[in-house]
Amino acid sequence: MASLDWVMAHDTTCAWALEPFAQITDRVWDPDRIVVPFDHAYPAPNTKVASLQASIRAWAELQGIKVRTDGVCHQILAENFIRPGDLVLGADSHTPTGGALGALTIGVGSTDIAISMATGSCWFQVPQTVRVEIEGTLNPGVYPKDVILSVIGRLGSGGARYQTVEFGGEWVRNASISDRLTLTNMTAEIGAKAGIVEPDEQTRAYLEDHGRPFAGDLSSIWSDTGCSYRTIERFDAGAIVPVVALPHQVDNVAPVAVVAERGLALDQIFIGSCTNCRIEDLEIVDRIWQGQTLSPSVRVIITPASRQVWEEALRRGYLARFSELGAMITQSGCGACLGRHGGVLADGEVCLSTSNRNFQGRMGSPTSQIYLASPATAAASAISGRLTDPRSFS
Numbered sequence: 001m002a003s004l005d006w007v008m009a010h011d012t013t014c015a016w017a018l019e020p021f022a023q024i025t026d027r028v029w030d031p032d033r034i035v036v037p038f039d040h041a042y043p044a045p046n047t048k049v050a051s052l053q054a055s056i057r058a059w060a061e062l063q064g065i066k067v068r069t070d071g072v073c074h075q076i077l078a079e080n081f082i083r084p085g086d087l088v089l090g091a092d093s094h095t096p097t098g099g100a101l102g103a104l105t106i107g108v109g110s111t112d113i114a115i116s117m118a119t120g121s122c123w124f125q126v127p128q129t130v131r132v133e134i135e136g137t138l139n140p141g142v143y144p145k146d147v148i149l150s151v152i153g154r155l156g157s158g159g160a161r162y163q164t165v166e167f168g169g170e171w172v173r174n175a176s177i178s179d180r181l182t183l184t185n186m187t188a189e190i191g192a193k194a195g196i197v198e199p200d201e202q203t204r205a206y207l208e209d210h211g212r213p214f215a216g217d218l219s220s221i222w223s224d225t226g227c228s229y230r231t232i233e234r235f236d237a238g239a240i241v242p243v244v245a246l247p248h249q250v251d252n253v254a255p256v257a258v259v260a261e262r263g264l265a266l267d268q269i270f271i272g273s274c275t276n277c278r279i280e281d282l283e284i285v286d287r288i289w290q291g292q293t294l295s296p297s298v299r300v301i302i303t304p305a306s307r308q309v310w311e312e313a314l315r316r317g318y319l320a321r322f323s324e325l326g327a328m329i330t331q332s333g334c335g336a337c338l339g340r341h342g343g344v345l346a347d348g349e350v351c352l353s354t355s356n357r358n359f360q361g362r363m364g365s366p367t368s369q370i371y372l373a374s375p376a377t378a379a380a381s382a383i384s385g386r387l388t389d390p391r392s393f394s
Contacts (some may be wrong), residue, residue, distance in 0.1 A: 001123050004033070005086040005103075007116045010073045011038040013091030015052045016110035018059055021117055029120035031064040035081060037073040039333045045341035071306025071332040074098065074274040077105075078181060079210050079308055084199035085221045089116050094274055094356060096187045100180035101206070102199025102221050104164075107188065127193045128230040129223075130160045133169035136237040141391030143284070144175065144182040145276055145354065145374035147235070149243045152189050153253030154233065161191035163230060166223065171237040172197060177206040178280040185275045186356050189250040198222045242390055244352075245372035248360040256377055257389045264371070264387040265297070266352050268345065270363075271378050272303030272330075273337045273355035279312045281354070281375040286318045288379040288393045289325060295385030300327040301343045307332055327382075339363040345370075352387060354378050 009017055014036050021028075028034055036056065044050035060067050070076055073090065074097035082088060084102035088095065091113040098105030108122070116122050132151055152159075165187040172180070180197045187195030199218045207214045242256040271277060271285060282304065294300055302322055304310040310332050313319050319329050330336070336343030337355045345351055345364030351371070353363070358370035373381075376390035383393075 001121045002087060003121050004089055004116055006033055006035060006077070006081055006088040007113060007120075008035040008037070008073055008077060008088070008090040008092070008095070009110065009113045009117070010036070010040055010092060011042060011053055011056060012040045013110045013113060014056050017091065017114040017117065018055065020111050020114035024115065024118040028063045028065065028117045033120070034063075034065050034117055035068065035073070035077065036060055036065055037068040037071070037076055039072050040338065041335060041340045042069060042333050043331065045335070071304075071308070072274045072334055074185065075278070075305040075309070078177075079306060083207065083212065083214055084203060084216065084218060089113065089122055093188045094185055096192060096195040097181055097185040097274055099184040099187075099194055099196035100177055102197065102203055102218065104194055104196065106194050125162075127163045129164045129166050130155075130192075131166050131168060131229040131232040132235070133232060134167070134171040134235045134237050135169045136171060137174075138171065138237050138240065140394035141376060141389070142240055142242055143374040143376050144179040146240055146243050147171075147237070148183050148186045149245055149250075149253050149372065150235065150240050151233070152186060152245075152251050153243070155190045155251075157190060157249060157251045159190045160187065162193050164194045164196060165190065165192045166229075167195070167197045169235075173200065176280060177202060178278045181278070182275055186250075189356060242374065242377055244377065244387065245358055247358055247369040247371065250356070250358060250372065256373065256387060260387045260389055265350065266381060266386055267349040268299045268301065268343065268351040269378050269382050270301050270303070270336050270343055270351060270353040270355065271375055272301065272305070273334065273353070274305060275356045276354035276375050277303055277305040277309065279309050279316075282309070282313050282318050284375050285379040286316075286321060288376060288390065289321070289383070292325075292383050294325045294327065294382050296326075297385040298382060299343075300382045301330060301336055302327050303330045303336060303342070304332050336363065352378055352381050
């Protein structure tokens with residue numbers, strides 16, 4: 001058994017945890033260490049969801065837990081809570097996102113979360129570790145989403161099942177926290193228990209910027225010298241090109257330039273999710289859209305990852321410029337990403353998304369198709385109305 005630093009359950013998984021929690025106890029272990037974001041279907045799109053959220057609110061008030069409505073759960077955990085060395089459980093499969101800050105952040109089911117909220121602890125089987133080393137620098141038009149999709153394309157959807165994926169190498173050491181969050185977020189797509197990046201001075205600066213200075217010895221959290229990895233995968237950053245994950249598997253990866261030759265027309269472009277809609281991503285979109293017009297044949301939906309990102313994008317003028325171009329800007333959350341609201345796909349529609357999953361029916365109709373790509377590819381494609389290599393705008 002291990003003691004936990006943070007426990008998270010959102011507006012879907014928390015609802016499922018209430019009954020098993022009540023079978024254990026009537027009080028949580030520590031209300032200040034439990035995070036309950038409403039993000040998957042917020043504001044409520046129908047009466048059933050509204051009723052579920054009302055039940056969570058009532059329970060949270062009784063427990064002394066503040067319900068948060070300021071963005072996607074993984075983004076707000078990174079912005080407000082997680083510190084290097086923390087052990088975090090979240091009732092959502094993309095909880096490994098927080099590993100970008102040098103923490104062990106693990107996704108579990110609602111029953112496990114109920115136990116964790118009651119006891120502040122959980123049992124773990126220690127996983128093996130896959131080391132992913134990325135050396136060199138990326139070429140113009142290539143971004144972290146292309147990196148992680150390339151990793152997934154090589155390792156496959158089960159290539160790190162119940163293992164930790166540790167990222168390192170020259171490119172990772174120079175990567176921003178936003179870039180690292182994209183990497184760790186999508187380790188879930190190769191079956192990983194967790195993703196992690198060794199914390200460094202960039203991590204310390206990020207924590208300082210977000211109001212929680214960290215004075216500890218970061219090197220004490222690094223992997224031991226001479227430790228054993230299950231395998232080491234090496235990538236040359238300079239050899240990575242813009243890629244896209246084709247329906248209906250995330251590891252079905254191909255170069256954007258190759259797929260674009262088919263003239264893939266798009267009905268919707270979604271720039272959002274816990275994978276790629278931080279301020280750095282919106283900066284890329286804004287740069288590509290300067291002096292351009294968007295294709296009238298495609299719906300463009302932009303969902304900033306958190307209220308903090310939303311407000312910074314507002315201050316920088318991004319949201320006004322995006323709106324003037326015809327893009328739709330929504331409340332921060334997960335609605336379109338999982339087909340709940342704010343961008344549900346109709347039969348036969350094709351969507352290019354910056355999110356992390358393209359499973360059949362993920363964003364709506366089971367006959368729709370989802371392609372995954374970087375914010376740069378999404379921005380370039382919004383101009384043409386079809387899948388477009390972003391290097392032509394670099």
